Amino acid sequence: MDTLFFVFGIPLAGSVILAFTGHRDFARNINVAFSLGTFIAACILTAEVISLGPIFAGNRAFFIDPLNVFLVTLTAFVGLTTAIFSRPYMQIERDHGKMTPPRLRLYHSMYQLFSFTMLLALTTNNMGILWVAMEAATLTTVLLVSVYRSAASLEAASKYFILCGVGIAQALFGTVLLYMAAEKVVGPEGGALLWTNLAAVKGQLDPTIITLAFAFLFIGYGTKVGLVPLHNWLPDAHAEGPTPVSAVLSGLLLNVALYAILRCKVLTDGALASALTGHLMMGFGLLSVVVAAFFISRQKDVKRMFAYSSIEHMGLITFAFGMGGPIATFAGLLHMTVHSLIKSAIFFAVGHAAQKAGTQIMEDIRGLIKVNPMVGWGLILGSLAILGMPPFGVFASEFLILTTAMREQPWATPLLLLALGVAFASMLNRILPMVFGETTVKPLAHPPAVIPVFVHLGLGLMLGLYIPPYLDAWYRQAARMIGG
Amino acid sequence: MSALVPQLINLFAAVLLLLAFAMISQRRILSLIHLFTMQGAALATATALVGYATHQPHLYLSAGLTVALKVFLIPWLLHRVIDRLNVRWDVETLINIPTTMLIGILLVIFAFYLALPISQLSSSIARGTLGIALACMLMSFMMMITRSKAVPQVIGFLSMENGLFFAATAATYGMPMVVELGIALDVLVGILILGVFMFQIRERFDSLDIRHLERLKED
Numbered sequence: 001m002d003t004l005f006f007v008f009g010i011p012l013a014g015s016v017i018l019a020f021t022g023h024r025d026f027a028r029n030i031n032v033a034f035s036l037g038t039f040i041a042a043c044i045l046t047a048e049v050i051s052l053g054p055i056f057a058g059n060r061a062f063f064i065d066p067l068n069v070f071l072v073t074l075t076a077f078v079g080l081t082t083a084i085f086s087r088p089y090m091q092i093e094r095d096h097g098k099m100t101p102p103r104l105r106l107y108h109s110m111y112q113l114f115s116f117t118m119l120l121a122l123t124t125n126n127m128g129i130l131w132v133a134m135e136a137a138t139l140t141t142v143l144l145v146s147v148y149r150s151a152a153s154l155e156a157a158s159k160y161f162i163l164c165g166v167g168i169a170q171a172l173f174g175t176v177l178l179y180m181a182a183e184k185v186v187g188p189e190g191g192a193l194l195w196t197n198l199a200a201v202k203g204q205l206d207p208t209i210i211t212l213a214f215a216f217l218f219i220g221y222g223t224k225v226g227l228v229p230l231h232n233w234l235p236d237a238h239a240e241g242p243t244p245v246s247a248v249l250s251g252l253l254l255n256v257a258l259y260a261i262l263r264c265k266v267l268t269d270g271a272l273a274s275a276l277t278g279h280l281m282m283g284f285g286l287l288s289v290v291v292a293a294f295f296i297s298r299q300k301d302v303k304r305m306f307a308y309s310s311i312e313h314m315g316l317i318t319f320a321f322g323m324g325g326p327i328a329t330f331a332g333l334l335h336m337t338v339h340s341l342i343k344s345a346i347f348f349a350v351g352h353a354a355q356k357a358g359t360q361i362m363e364d365i366r367g368l369i370k371v372n373p374m375v376g377w378g379l380i381l382g383s384l385a386i387l388g389m390p391p392f393g394v395f396a397s398e399f400l401i402l403t404t405a406m407r408e409q410p411w412a413t414p415l416l417l418l419a420l421g422v423a424f425a426s427m428l429n430r431i432l433p434m435v436f437g438e439t440t441v442k443p444l445a446h447p448p449a450v451i452p453v454f455v456h457l458g459l460g461l462m463l464g465l466y467i468p469p470y471l472d473a474w475y476r477q478a479a480r481m482i483g484g
Numbered sequence: 485m486s487a488l489v490p491q492l493i494n495l496f497a498a499v500l501l502l503l504a505f506a507m508i509s510q511r512r513i514l515s516l517i518h519l520f521t522m523q524g525a526a527l528a529t530a531t532a533l534v535g536y537a538t539h540q541p542h543l544y545l546s547a548g549l550t551v552a553l554k555v556f557l558i559p560w561l562l563h564r565v566i567d568r569l570n571v572r573w574d575v576e577t578l579i580n581i582p583t584t585m586l587i588g589i590l591l592v593i594f595a596f597y598l599a600l601p602i603s604q605l606s607s608s609i610a611r612g613t614l615g616i617a618l619a620c621m622l623m624s625f626m627m628m629i630t631r632s633k634a635v636p637q638v639i640g641f642l643s644m645e646n647g648l649f650f651a652a653t654a655a656t657y658g659m660p661m662v663v664e665l666g667i668a669l670d671v672l673v674g675i676l677i678l679g680v681f682m683f684q685i686r687e688r689f690d691s692l693d694i695r696h697l698e699r700l701k702e703d
Contacts, residue, residue: 128663135670142677146684154685158634161678165641166628172648172667173621180606180655193660208601 003048004057004064006041007072008119010034011079014112022105028087031108035076035083038115042076045069050470056125056196063125063196066477071259072122074337078251078344079115081452085348086111086244088446092355093242095445098148107147107242114140114248121256128193130260131168131175134224137253138164145241156236163233164223171220171260177213178267181205195263202270211276214268217261218280224257226311227318228288235295238307239360243351246303250310251344255336258314262321262482269483281322286412288315293419297426301360302350305430306343309386312423313339316416320401321482323408329479331400334467338393338460342385345456349378352448353434356441362430367439376435378453383431385460387424393463489537490609496530497613500650501592504623507643508588508630509581516639517562524554527646531653534610540657549668550649558642558675565679566635569686578630588623595619602655610654617654620647634685638678645671 014034021027046069049055054065064072090107093099099107117140121133138161146157175193182192185201192198198205219230226234238246265277292312299305313335320332352375357365368376385392398420405413467475503523510516528550535543579587596615603611621644628640649667652659659667 126660126663128659129666132663132666132670135667135674139670139673139677146681149684151685154681158678158681158685161674161681162628162637162641165674166625166644169621169641169644169648173618173651176648176652176655176659177602179652179659180602183656184605184607191660193663206605209605212598212602 003041003045004055004062004123007038007045007076008116008123010037010041011112011115011119014038015109015116018112019105019109022108023101027104027108028090031111032080032083032087034112035080035115038119039073039076039080042073042119046073050474060191060194060196061125061129062123063194064123065481066474067262067481068122068259070333070337070474070478071255072119074340075115075118075122075252075256078248078340079118081455082244082247082251082344082348083111085247085351085449085452086242088444088449089242089244089351089355091446092444096355099242103147103149106143110140110143110147111244111248114144118252118256122259125194125196126191127175127178127195127198127263130263131172134171134221134257134260135165135168137256138168138224141237141241141245141249141253144245145237147242147245148240150240153240156233156240160233160237163230167220167223167230169220170216170223174213174216174218174220174264177209177216178264181209181213181271195267198267199270202267205267205271207272210268210271214264214277215280217264218277218284221257221260221264222284225254225261225314225318226288227284227315228291228311231288231292231311234311235304235307238310239301239303243303243347243354246307247344247347247351250307250347251340254310254314255340258317258321258336261318265321266482275324278322278324281318282409282412283322285315285317285319285322286415288312289319290415290419293423296423299430300362302354302362302365302430302434303347303360305362305427306346306350306386309423309427310339310343312419313343313386316398316401319412319416320397320404323401323404324483325404325408326476326479327400328404328408329482330475331397331404333475333478334393334463335397335401338397338463339386341456341463342382342392342394342460345378345453345460346382346386348449348453348456349375349382352444353379353441356444358442362434364440365434366441367437368435368441370439371441371443372448372450374450374453375448378450378457380431380435381457382453383427385457387427388420391461391464392457393460396464489533493530493533493537493610494613496526496533497610497616497650497654499526500530500620500646501616504620504643504647505585505588507639508584508623508627511581513566513633513635516636517559517566520562520639520643521555521559523643523646524550524559527650528555530610530613530650531658534608534653534657537609538657542661543653543658545661546649546653546658546664549664553668553672554642554646557672561675561679562635562639565682569635569682584626584630587626591622591626592619595622606655608655608657613654614651617647617651620644620650623647634678634682638675642671642675 049069117137186192223230295308320328388398528547532547595618599615603614624644
């Protein structure tokens with residue numbers, strides 16, 4: 001369908017145009033306009049998929065089904081709100097002298113190119129192109145993380161590059177093995193890397209090769225999801241890059257990497273009789289939740305703390321998908337959505353808070369509620385939401401995951417509860433004094449972008465109270481596809 | 485003739501493995517780049533031979549791509565980088581060379597053990613060399629871990645990519661062309677970015693030093 005080509009044609013065109021005009025004053029608005037165009041195209045695409053069912057495009061090279069269309073919409077939406085947030089944010093950064101015109105040009109162009117790679121990874125039907133798009137997403141975000149050119153940001157970016165480069169090389173080997181297994185069944189001419197072809201013959205794929213392939217794919221894409229012990233790049237990349245980049249890293253990139261794992265999981269589950277994928281995902285997921293929760297309590301930098309919180313939540317989602325079954329998978333998808341919305345809202349608030357205080361060290365940020373109170377409210381409400389307080393959506397999905405875990409994997413429940421409790425206590429302990437009390441912060445030179453924060457929080461709240469029927473049907477369909 | 489080609493493929497695979505060993509035992513950056521260039525040439529030759537033996541024309545293209553990127557373009561870029569940064573020597577390895585070689589041997593055994601069940605299932609002419617490809621990957625991986633300097637790490641990364649490409653050729657006669665082109669593009673852009681980073685890191689840490697000195701003067 002033609003709409004699909006608009007979905008990733010718009011950001012691609014945007015990155016080219018912004019590569020020339022990104023340093024101008026109006027570039028911020030162009031960035032928002034292109035993101036808005038992408039979002040509208042994604043909405044139209046969603047409507048088409050809802051009314052017509054799964055769509056193929058470009059000679060079966062692209063494939064849209066309920067699982068990826070929901071992520072396409074989410075990606076385009078968070079891409080849009082982050083672009084809106086980055087308007088005043090980058091203005092303030094420019095006034096502080098942290099962003100020069102060449103850096104702004106690089107930032108805007110790479111922002112759009114990053115959206116393009118995300119959307120390409122989501123919509124492609126070819127497991128090889130999925131790999132290429134994930135690697136390209138790494139490259140664009142490496143440039144985005146290093147954009148301040150400070151010693152710390154360069155170190156974070158090169159660490160990110162090397163670790164994810166090595167990780168994703170494992171995924172390439174996994175893809176080669178997958179191709180090898182598929183070629184025997186589909187034949188070399190039949191498009192043996194197309195996911196739909198693979199899914200059609202998944203029962204005939206050779207179990208030995210597929211087991212090994214999944215192990216490599218899981219390690220490879222798991223590095224990008226930030227699963228412990230492959231998470232080392234994530235806190236650095238989140239803390240040292242500009243805050244809009246932290247928001248899209250947490251809100252989008254981690255989701256897309258997890259999506260890649262889910263696609264591989266569906267194929268592997270079809271080929272194997274054992275529950276290998278489930279055990280692997282539960283193990284790594286649980287380890288991530290527990291380790292990240294304890295790391296949260298030791299952080300001093302606010303962005304690092306929320307980066308560890310992202311690891312914790314990605315671990316929880318991985319655990320939910322690992323358990324499988326309709327309820328846990330549904331909860332996993334819901335958690336992906338609300339985590340993405342709330343965590344990016346938090347990063348928006350944190351970004352402005354750090355600008356107000358002139359530091360990211362939590363002990364030096366005090367009394368946010370005094371000046372530009374909406375930033376303070378956004379931070380405290382977002383933190384409560386991400387910690388799983390009702391009535392936000394995170395509560396609903398965590399409740400579903402925990403109750404399913406009690407029934408199916410009772411051994412894991414105490415660990416999960418302990419980790420969630422530790423995260424709750426230590427994070428709230430840090431956030432409360434930042435928001436209330438005597439103030440140390442200065443007003444911002446430009447009005448902060450509080451609308452994206454509260455739109456995200458509002459959506460997160462809505463998903464906790466009421467899931468619209470079409471969204472519910474959509475999640476159920478996607479959950480069935482993943483093997484719920 | 486038909487018996488000769490598979491033997492030649494095996495020969496070049498063995499050369500790849502030898503070069504991987506040479507790389508983990510090499511401390512000089514300049515020699516490392518030469519070894520990497522040779523590895524690229526061996527990889528291209530092996531790919532072209534598999535293409536010749538199996539009448540897969542797209543493997544010639546893949547071999548051509550390897551020659552262009554890994555024998556000419558990337559080594560040239562690396563030479564430029566080390567010229568500008570003036571880092572020709574690298575004496576630092578975290579583990580000493582003989583130990584590294586011993587670990588390398590263990591890795592080869594492990595790689596063959598891992599590759600055995602897969603290569604039995606493969607119908608490819610070069611299936612016996614899958615273990616070598618995996619061994620090259622693992623050894624480059626180890627090189628990245630044991631070298632503390634940036635340039636050898638990058639070469640390790642690239643040589644891992646060589647191992648991966650050889651694995652793809654050995655197991656499946658190469659990936660579909662569009663994927664291979666995408667991978668080549670990613671690798672090239674990645675190397676360019678890393679090259680730029682090396683300059684920036686250098687520049688940044690130098691300038692930090694200068695500021696540090698100025699501050700001391702003020703006191």
